Amino acid sequence: MDIIGKTFQTPNYQEMLDGKRAYTGKILRVNLNDGRMWVDQPDEAFYRRLIGGRGFILHYLLNEMPAGVDPLGPENILIFAPGVLSGTVLPGTGRHAVGAKSPLTGALASGEAGGWWGTELKKAGYDAVVIQGRAESPVYLWIKDGAVEIRSAAHLWGKTTGDTQEIICQELGDEKIRIAQIGPAGEAQVLFAAVMHDINRAAGRSGLGAVMGSKNLKAIAVRGSAPVGLADKELMSLVQRWINKNYKDLMGWAVEYGTAGSVTYNHDTGGTAIRNYLDGVFEGVSKLDAREFFPIMLKDRDTCNRCPVRCKLVVEYNDQDVEIQSRYGGPEYETLGALGPLCAVNDPVAVAKANELCAAYGLDTISTGGVIAFTMECAEKGLLSGYDFLPRFGDGSSLIESIHRIVRCEGIGAEMALGSARMAEKIGPPADEMLAVARKQELPLHDPRFKQLCGMGYALSPTGADHQNNLIDNFATFPGSETCNRLEEFGLETPLPLWGISELKIKAYIVEVAFKTFMDSAVICHFYPYTFKHMVDALSAATGWQVSAAEIREIGDRIVNMARLFLIREGFTADDDTLSARAFYRLESGPIAGKALTPEELKLAIRDYYARMGWDEQGVPSAQTLKQLGLTLG
Amino acid sequence: MEQGKATFLLDPSHTVQKTPREISVAAGQTIMQALNSHGIVFRQPVVALVNGQTCDVSYCLQPGDVVRFFPQIAGG
Numbered sequence: 001m002d003i004i005g006k007t008f009q010t011p012n013y014q015e016m017l018d019g020k021r022a023y024t025g026k027i028l029r030v031n032l033n034d035g036r037m038w039v040d041q042p043d044e045a046f047y048r049r050l051i052g053g054r055g056f057i058l059h060y061l062l063n064e065m066p067a068g069v070d071p072l073g074p075e076n077i078l079i080f081a082p083g084v085l086s087g088t089v090l091p092g093t094g095r096h097a098v099g100a101k102s103p104l105t106g107a108l109a110s111g112e113a114g115g116w117w118g119t120e121l122k123k124a125g126y127d128a129v130v131i132q133g134r135a136e137s138p139v140y141l142w143i144k145d146g147a148v149e150i151r152s153a154a155h156l157w158g159k160t161t162g163d164t165q166e167i168i169c170q171e172l173g174d175e176k177i178r179i180a181q182i183g184p185a186g187e188a189q190v191l192f193a194a195v196m197h198d199i200n201r202a203a204g205r206s207g208l209g210a211v212m213g214s215k216n217l218k219a220i221a222v223r224g225s226a227p228v229g230l231a232d233k234e235l236m237s238l239v240q241r242w243i244n245k246n247y248k249d250l251m252g253w254a255v256e257y258g259t260a261g262s263v264t265y266n267h268d269t270g271g272t273a274i275r276n277y278l279d280g281v282f283e284g285v286s287k288l289d290a291r292e293f294f295p296i297m298l299k300d301r302d303t304c305n306r307c308p309v310r311c312k313l314v315v316e317y318n319d320q321d322v323e324i325q326s327r328y329g330g331p332e333y334e335t336l337g338a339l340g341p342l343c344a345v346n347d348p349v350a351v352a353k354a355n356e357l358c359a360a361y362g363l364d365t366i367s368t369g370g371v372i373a374f375t376m377e378c379a380e381k382g383l384l385s386g387y388d389f390l391p392r393f394g395d396g397s398s399l400i401e402s403i404h405r406i407v408r409c410e411g412i413g414a415e416m417a418l419g420s421a422r423m424a425e426k427i428g429p430p431a432d433e434m435l436a437v438a439r440k441q442e443l444p445l446h447d448p449r450f451k452q453l454c455g456m457g458y459a460l461s462p463t464g465a466d467h468q469n470n471l472i473d474n475f476a477t478f479p480g481s482e483t484c485n486r487l488e489e490f491g492l493e494t495p496l497p498l499w500g501i502s503e504l505k506i507k508a509y510i511v512e513v514a515f516k517t518f519m520d521s522a523v524i525c526h527f528y529p530y531t532f533k534h535m536v537d538a539l540s541a542a543t544g545w546q547v548s549a550a551e552i553r554e555i556g557d558r559i560v561n562m563a564r565l566f567l568i569r570e571g572f573t574a575d576d577d578t579l580s581a582r583a584f585y586r587l588e589s590g591p592i593a594g595k596a597l598t599p600e601e602l603k604l605a606i607r608d609y610y611a612r613m614g615w616d617e618q619g620v621p622s623a624q625t626l627k628q629l630g631l632t633l634g
Numbered sequence: 635m636e637q638g639k640a641t642f643l644l645d646p647s648h649t650v651q652k653t654p655r656e657i658s659v660a661a662g663q664t665i666m667q668a669l670n671s672h673g674i675v676f677r678q679p680v681v682a683l684v685n686g687q688t689c690d691v692s693y694c695l696q697p698g699d700v701v702r703f704f705p706q707i708a709g710g
Binding site for chain 2: 253270498593
């Protein structure tokens with residue numbers, strides 16, 4: 001069915017923007033099979049139970065998508081969801097979530113991105129956009145102040161994110177339009193393609209870009225003019241004033257260098273995996289640290305809506321051989337680690353160019369680095385033959401060539417586009433020994449051999465290995481850290497021991513993941529040192545509800561359990577809550593020599609976690625646990 | 635190096651107050667106890683490296699240990 005040109009105007013657009021609360025009460029629905037559009041108008045209880053972001057994503061996946069669907073088929077549901085706090089005056093709320101069933105993991109895909117897109121969507125009158133079906137030909141959505149139009153994207157298909165943004169802004173005649181989109185990687189359904197926002201902010205992980213590509217949806221362009229309301233401006237200004245007064249002290253690291261300033265420190269303490277987890281020390285790593293590469297290529301700093309910190313980088317570089325465009329931002333810690341030490345590349349220009357390509361093509365940089373490093377090791381060990389090109393450890397030009405080939409699905413690139421876990425299955429032993437994944441998703445650059453509780457978090461994560469919705473051990477091992485402050489609000493002893501997974505650390509993980517899950521639903525940047533108390537005030541101020549720290553915790557726990565129900569429904573079992581072989585491989589030298597959990601230790605810790613969550617030995621939430629959270633099984 | 639002592643190597647830009655780049659501390663106490671007794675306060679949480687190995691701050695210092703400290707920054 002030809003759906004191009006179909007339009008929709010939400011009823012009562014002005015009426016809902018009364019400025020008295022931070023959500024509009026309307027969720028836009030779009031069926032790309034037939035172009036039908038409508039709005040859901042959930043009641044207040046829906047918002048209070050789920051908040052937005054990941055909560056909304058799981059609501060639609062659990063209630064409207066049948067179990068077992070093909071993630072790249074029309075039945076998958078793609079949700080773009082800011083949260084109740086997104087777009088408010090509170091610093092850190094320039095953020096929204098994107099979710100679907102993941103084609104990489106078969107589990108939940110739920111990623112958050114900064115920038116302005118989520119704020120703009122709320123200013124245009126919608127708390128979320130829920131997409132189902134598949135368009136016959138490439139389309140994009142244009143949402144402006146409650147009005148929606150389905151437009152052809154035939155002329156945009158194949159274009160980079162930067163060029164697509166330029167063309168859409170030109171044809172709609174407004175440079176301030178905010179755009180969520182896929183690049184050529186999403187079009188090609190690379191299993192770790194990202195959804196990009198403002199061309200350099202990724203909802204990166206788990207292949208959300210491939211889902212968008214499978215729907216023939218190139219972009220969602222948004223422009224809104226209504227302010228996001230507040231129930232209690234004075235209360236919100238208390239939290240706002242606290243952070244504005246303290247952020248330079250509490251987030252000095254982000255102000256000074258952003259996460260790019262942590263490359264050397266993370267390496268020196270053993271936090272960054274090197275040469276696909278084989279080495280303990282990487283010569284020349286400091287060249288990838290902000291302190292050394294800023295003078296070579298830093299052009300500017302960038303930020304998200306209402307954020308004074310400006311942790312984002314804008315790099316630019318030009319010489320005879322390499323041009324790096326500043327419009328694609330710059331590499332941050334995870335990217336520097338994945339495309340640098342993990343691939344044994346210490347050339348900052350090659351890594352920054354690889355980052356630019358990932359943004360232009362719309363690729364998750366963590367999985368891109370992970371799969372290239374895995375391929376480099378397979379190539380070095382002679383497990384791959386018959387290809388005209390294979391990447392080599394330490395070779396920046398082969399890193400860059402790999403990215404081009406992944407997106408073109410050419411030669412070894414066609415294999416890499418499936419992710420390292422599927423490659424290992426095809427190659428067979430001993431490739432499985434070289435894998436660093438959880439639920440088939442490549443591990444972030446927080447080495448689980450050092451950060452062992454974080455490793456348990458990778459194994460348990462409903463979205464595959466994830467460092468954000470997690471507790472990173474060394475953030476809670478020193479008194480006075482923001483993580484310690486949050487744990488103390490729930491009466492836990494701090495600081496935590498650095499090594500191993502004790503009862504105390506599991507209890508701490510449960511509290512911290514509930515908090516992070518609230519943050520990913522509200523939706524707020526994890527870098528801000530907010531505590532439960534701050535969230536109590538912010539949520540009350542945004543909505544007029546009288547909430548408590550216990551309610552914030554319960555919202556997080558509810559959504560964690562919804563994610564668990566989703567995993568179970570999609571066929572995952574306790575056996576899937578694990579890590580691949582490289583997470584247990586002990587190094588002979590370097591700062592974490594001899595350190596790693598054993599698989600048995602990890603399994604025991606996970607069983608203890610299940611019990612503390614009110615789940616049975618198979619990791620299934622008990623009827624009583626679900627009842628307490630207002631949920632039901634199946 | 636003094637006998638029975640361990641050495642802390644410090645980056646003054648990481649501490650709240652002015653701190654020498656190198657101080658000797660008594661062995662037989664934990665890293666955290668030694669930091670507290672010398673009034674060393676870091677601007678942000680740190681991880682300790684003892685003789686090149688990453689260590690918990692509850693580690694009990696041995697004579698001759700050389701300890702360095704690294705700020706811990708969230709990844710993203």
